[in-house]
Amino acid sequence: MTISLTVNGTQFRTDAPPETPLLWVLRDELGLSGTKYGCGVAACGACTVHVDGQAVRSCQVALADVWGDVTTIEGLAQGERLAPLQEAWIRHQVAQCGFCQSGQIMQAADLLAANPAPSDDDIDAAMAGNLCRCGSYSAIRAAIHDAARAMNGGRAG
Amino acid sequence: MHAFEFVKPSSIADAVKALASGEAIPLSGGQTLIPSMKARLNAPEVLVSLTGIAEMKGVCRDGDVLVVGAATTHAEVARAAAGDFPGLAGLAGKIGDPAVRSRGTIGGSLANNDPSACYPAAALGTGARIVTDRREIAADDFFQGMFTTALKEGEVITSVRLPIPEASAYAKFLQPASRFALTGVFVAKYAAGVRVAVTGASEGGVFRWAEAEAALSSDFDSEALSGLSVAAEGMISDLHGTPEYRAHLVRVMTRRAVAAAS
Numbered sequence A: 001m002t003i004s005l006t007v008n009g010t011q012f013r014t015d016a017p018p019e020t021p022l023l024w025v026l027r028d029e030l031g032l033s034g035t036k037y038g039c040g041v042a043a044c045g046a047c048t049v050h051v052d053g054q055a056v057r058s059c060q061v062a063l064a065d066v067w068g069d070v071t072t073i074e075g076l077a078q079g080e081r082l083a084p085l086q087e088a089w090i091r092h093q094v095a096q097c098g099f100c101q102s103g104q105i106m107q108a109a110d111l112l113a114a115n116p117a118p119s120d121d122d123i124d125a126a127m128a129g130n131l132c133r134c135g136s137y138s139a140i141r142a143a144i145h146d147a148a149r150a151m152n153g154g155r156a157g
Numbered sequence B: 001m002h003a004f005e006f007v008k009p010s011s012i013a014d015a016v017k018a019l020a021s022g023e024a025i026p027l028s029g030g031q032t033l034i035p036s037m038k039a040r041l042n043a044p045e046v047l048v049s050l051t052g053i054a055e056m057k058g059v060c061r062d063g064d065v066l067v068v069g070a071a072t073t074h075a076e077v078a079r080a081a082a083g084d085f086p087g088l089a090g091l092a093g094k095i096g097d098p099a100v101r102s103r104g105t106i107g108g109s110l111a112n113n114d115p116s117a118c119y120p121a122a123a124l125g126t127g128a129r130i131v132t133d134r135r136e137i138a139a140d141d142f143f144q145g146m147f148t149t150a151l152k153e154g155e156v157i158t159s160v161r162l163p164i165p166e167a168s169a170y171a172k173f174l175q176p177a178s179r180f181a182l183t184g185v186f187v188a189k190y191a192a193g194v195r196v197a198v199t200g201a202s203e204g205g206v207f208r209w210a211e212a213e214a215a216l217s218s219d220f221d222s223e224a225l226s227g228l229s230v231a232a233e234g235m236i237s238d239l240h241g242t243p244e245y246r247a248h249l250v251r252v253m254t255r256r257a258v259a260a261a262s
Helices: A022-029 A084-091 A101-114 A120-126 A137-151 B012-019 B033-038 B074-080 B086-092 B098-103 B106-112 B119-126 B210-218 B243-261
Strands: A003-007 A010-014 A048-051 A054-057 B005-007 B024-027 B046-049 B059-062 B065-069 B129-132 B136-138 B157-163 B167-174 B181-190 B193-199
Touching (some): A010 A022, A022 A048, A048 A101, A054 A101, A084 A101, A084 A137, A101 B098, A120 A137, B012 B024, B024 B033, B074 B086, B074 B098, B086 B119, B086 B167, B106 B157, B119 B157, B119 B167, B119 B193, B167 B243, B181 B243, B193 B210, B193 B243
Antiparallel strands (some): A003 A010, B065 B157, B129 B157, B167 B181
16 A cells, blocks of 8 residues: 655655554655654654644654654755754754754744743643753753744744 | 554444454554553554544533543643633643643543543543443443453444533642653532542552542532541552552642642
8 A cells, every 4th residue: 555645845655554653654765864763662752753733753653644744853944044943952052962852853843833932841841751861951941942032033932 | 563454444433343353453642552562562463543533533512511532632632622621621731741642542541541541530530421332331330440441342432521510620740750640630520519530549540539529529628628538558559659658649639639620
């Protein structure tokens, strides 16, 4: 059975079995290796992507259950122009080993879409399922605030 | 993970047919089932996805009852129930983390009946009716102990009918790693009386605290709980808390729920 899905605005067709985790399709079939395989059981957040604008763990979503357009870390920038979150991540030098960071950024993008000026508590609650073994949490929080300010035209957020 | 087949019916009737084969089990949001398959604790031959069935999704009001489609995600309940039933919306909005809430469903949670899950407390605490493809089951009869329910093999929850209370709240003491309830209490006040349902505490799974219901039915104030306690016997014991600690938490979280609801 051929399944078609739209990833970062481009439509793909795949013959992968319907039960294949979305993560494997993204990485192995489409070559989009920015999304990481961390724990494989939805306990770490490294594989976070958006489906229809909502953050989900792509290691847990079967290919045939994908219900909308998929956005991965590769689709966040507009051409050469990085997204505000990515720019803030660089300004704050958030990444240490970096393995969890694409998932962190995708989760943060989901948060800012719903809440353009989150508090520390809002950030902690929204990011609780995304683990960072290097402990970059304080830098992540600072970068999210910074990106929120940039997206709000420089106003406090 | 063992090899398995995956089917995605678009109607309840087709799902029930697909589940009749014996070795098939239903898949809803997959936030528990898929990890348990990867850990090889579960190895179905066929997974029947319920997420493509439109008639099992959405939230609507039917008089004094909120009807929630079984395949409705926690995120959707948190949004759609906020006006009619804020106590339920508040519970749904604090399950797991945002990615879990984007996928996990009320039907999946109730059918799994994890002893520390949040939704069983709402279902039992409201006296909900669990609607399946073949019957309606009262919440008081539905939960039959840890990971055990009244559901028969191949039976699918299609919706949940929750009577809307005058006031309600859920107070959850979070186990921060799993984000399940170390102990959680749902309190709901109706004209006919108050219901109190406790999750995360008992080895028997979700239960009603009858003494607290009686006290709160005559005086809906957290002070009415003074002097009441639950026995530590039969409470869960693990590295996160002793039975005595959980028994204490039942009292504390009930008081907090009443304070939040009144």
